[in-house]
Amino acid sequence: xxxxxxxxxxRIAPLFRGNFETFxxxxxxxxxxxxxxxILDLHGGxxxxxxxxxxxxDTIVLVxxxxxxxxxxxxxxxLQENKIDLGRRVADFWPExxxxxxxxxxxxxxxxxxxxxxxxxxxxxILDYNSVIGAIETQTPLWPPGxxxxxxxxxxxxxxxxxxxxxxxxxxxxxxRQVFADPLSLDFWIGLPAELNSRCATIYAxxxxxxxxxxxxxxxxxxxxxxxxxxxxxxYGLQAVGAMNKPEIRAQPIVSFDGIGxxxxxxxxxxxxxNGGEIGGRRFFREETIGRMTTTLADxxxxxxxxxxxxxxxxxxxxxxxxxxxxxxxxxAFGHPGAGGSHAFAxxxxxxxxxxxxxxxxxxxxxxxxxxxxxxxIYG
Numbered sequence: 001x002x003x004x005x006x007x008x009x010x011r012i013a014p015l016f017r018g019n020f021e022t023f024x025x026x027x028x029x030x031x032x033x034x035x036x037x038x039i040l041d042l043h044g045g046x047x048x049x050x051x052x053x054x055x056x057x058d059t060i061v062l063v064x065x066x067x068x069x070x071x072x073x074x075x076x077x078x079l080q081e082n083k084i085d086l087g088r089r090v091a092d093f094w095p096e097x098x099x100x101x102x103x104x105x106x107x108x109x110x111x112x113x114x115x116x117x118x119x120x121x122x123x124x125x126i127l128d129y130n131s132v133i134g135a136i137e138t139q140t141p142l143w144p145p146g147x148x149x150x151x152x153x154x155x156x157x158x159x160x161x162x163x164x165x166x167x168x169x170x171x172x173x174x175x176x177r178q179v180f181a182d183p184l185s186l187d188f189w190i191g192l193p194a195e196l197n198s199r200c201a202t203i204y205a206x207x208x209x210x211x212x213x214x215x216x217x218x219x220x221x222x223x224x225x226x227x228x229x230x231x232x233x234x235x236y237g238l239q240a241v242g243a244m245n246k247p248e249i250r251a252q253p254i255v256s257f258d259g260i261g262x263x264x265x266x267x268x269x270x271x272x273x274x275n276g277g278e279i280g281g282r283r284f285f286r287e288e289t290i291g292r293m294t295t296t297l298a299d300x301x302x303x304x305x306x307x308x309x310x311x312x313x314x315x316x317x318x319x320x321x322x323x324x325x326x327x328x329x330x331x332x333a334f335g336h337p338g339a340g341g342s343h344a345f346a347x348x349x350x351x352x353x354x355x356x357x358x359x360x361x362x363x364x365x366x367x368x369x370x371x372x373x374x375x376x377x378i379y380g
Contacts, residue, residue, distance in 0.1 A: 001350050003034045003378070011377045016042050019370045026360035027055035027201055030374060031267035033353040036275040041264050047201035047359065060187060060262050061201040061357050062244055066344050067190060067259030068156055069336030070266075071172045072111060072314025073273065073293070075160045077179060078168045079107070080289045086111070086297075086313060093166040100140040110159055111314040112297035114149040116141030117159065118304055119230035126235040127252060132158045135235065142227065143303065149311065150303030153231050157255030160314065173253035184279070186269055188261025191253035200250065200260060201359040205241035206340060212363035214307045231304050241361065257339070263355040266344045270335065270353035274346035290348060294332045305365055326367045328352070328375055343367040352378065 012030065019025040027045035031038070047053040079086070086108035091098040097105070102115075109115050117139055124135035136158060143150075152159065161172045168175060173190040181188060192200065212218035220228040233239065243249055244258070252258055272278070273293060277285025292313040299310035299319050308321035315334040318325045327333035327345040335345025335354075340361025346353050356371040 001379070003032070003039050003352070005039050008032065008040050008378065011380065012040060012374055013042060015374055015377055016044065020045055023370050024207075024360065025358055025370060026204065027059070027061075028356065028358035028370075029055065029059065029263035030371075031263040031353075031355045032378060033267050033271035033274070035351045036271050036279040038264065038268070043263070049202070049204060053201075055201060055359075058187075058199055058262070059201050060189075060192075060196065060199050060260050061342075061359050062203045062250070062258070062260050063266070063342040063344075063357055064257045064259075064338035064340065065153070066266065066336050066338035066342045067255060067257055069315055069344060070176060070188065070190070070259055070269065071157055071160055071255040072336070073269070074172050074175050074179070075111065075164055076289050076292055076313055077285065078164050078175065079292075080286060082167055084167065086292065090163065094162060096137045099137055102139075102141060102145070105141070105145045107163065108297055108313065109146045110163075112149060112311040113152050113156070113302075114147075114298050114311075115145045115152075115159075116143040116148075116150075117155055118142065118150050118152040119227060120155065120234040124235040126154065126237040126254065128235075129158070129161075132235045133162055136162075148303055149298035149300070149309070150227070151231070151305055151309065153304065154235055154256050157257070158235075161255050171253060172255050180269065180272075180284070183282075184268065184272070186261070187265040188259060188269070190255060190259050192247075192250040192260045194247060194251065196260075197247045197250065202245050203241060203340075204360050206361045206363040210362065214305065214365065217304070217306045217365060218363065220306070228304055228306075261357075263357045266357070267353045267355035270344055270346040270355065271351075272353075273334075274348050274351050274353045276348065276351075293334050293346075294348060307365075324372075326372060326375075328354075329379055337367045339365070341368055341370055343371040354378065 029043035032040040120135045122135040124131040302309040308319040310317040310319040330349040333347040337343045344355040
């Protein structure tokens with residue numbers, strides 16, 4: 001389905017304006033690509049709640065867990081370059097990981113949130129990488145690996161970061177810049193340089209005007225001792241949204257949730273994934289690796305979110321257990337949303353890539369109507 005720029009603009013622009021006029025958006029941007037080319041970029045609103053700083057074309061913003069999608073693609077690229085299968089054991093590359101019954105956990109189980117390592121029993125500061133890795137190494141799986149899946153909200157980035165460090169000898173944040181971001185001039189950072197803070201929008205916690213969704217998850221995450229509460233508080237630290245606006249925190253290369261960038265940069269990277277792994281005449285991913293992104297490894301009720309979710313190798317997929325699709329109509333589509341409303345995906349069937357970023361969060365764990373109705377309009 002070829003997209004025509006002016007027709008797409010006519011469908012999308014009124015809905016995008018409506019996000020501000022009707023849905024209370026503060027500042028936001030959207031980017032849509034097809035066949036490796038930019039089709040539509042829109043931005044609007046403000047970078048701050050005082051409405052003094054306009055959101056411009058070069059504004060960047062925190063996208064929370066949408067960072068996991070970028071990190072997972074980096075990990076899959078490392079596996080591709082080193083000819084490593086998802087069925088290999090994590091311990092083959094990370095020997096200390098074998099402790100407490102983890103010796104047979106595969107990379108595929110780890111990246112599909114099926115390893116049972118979503119929370120840590122040993123206290124570890126999220127800003128102390130080595131402390132977190134040590135806690136992971138001594139953690140007993142919270143369910144038999146491979147028997148169920150549950151969102152590894154905070155630990156996920158550390159798990160895939162350590163695998164890359166063990167295989168490639170480099171962190172995800174550095175691998176991202178060297179292999180993808182710098183060659184493709186992508187304005188997305190996992191660890192923001194100090195000089196870019198002046199371009200960054202302030203992120204704001206969700207307001208209490210609307211009931212949170214899913215309700216049971218939000219009740220459980222607020223209840224001491226639940227698996228949900230433990231998952232979102234270990235490793236400990238950075239619980240307050242406001243802390244994420246500090247320059248010293250923006251500078252941290254936290255793969256789980258600290259990526260900062262523009263909608264156009266995120267969409268361009270997903271355009272690479274949607275276009276068979278190639279963009280600008282340069283191939284980065286082989287067909288087999290794109291297949292790892294499109295192939296569902298876990299699908300069903302998520303032990304953390306308590307609603308159906310689905311994952312491929314580090315990327316989120318549409319689950320077969322609900323009618324509402326968050327990645328468009330194609331069964332091959334994949335991506336990763338971020339807390340509060342940011343969203344990005346690739347549709348290899350139609351060579352379409354999409355990214356939506358914003359700075360006023362909402363209490364939803366999956367993308368909300370602000371981005372979903374824009375996605376519907378792309379295909380409408």
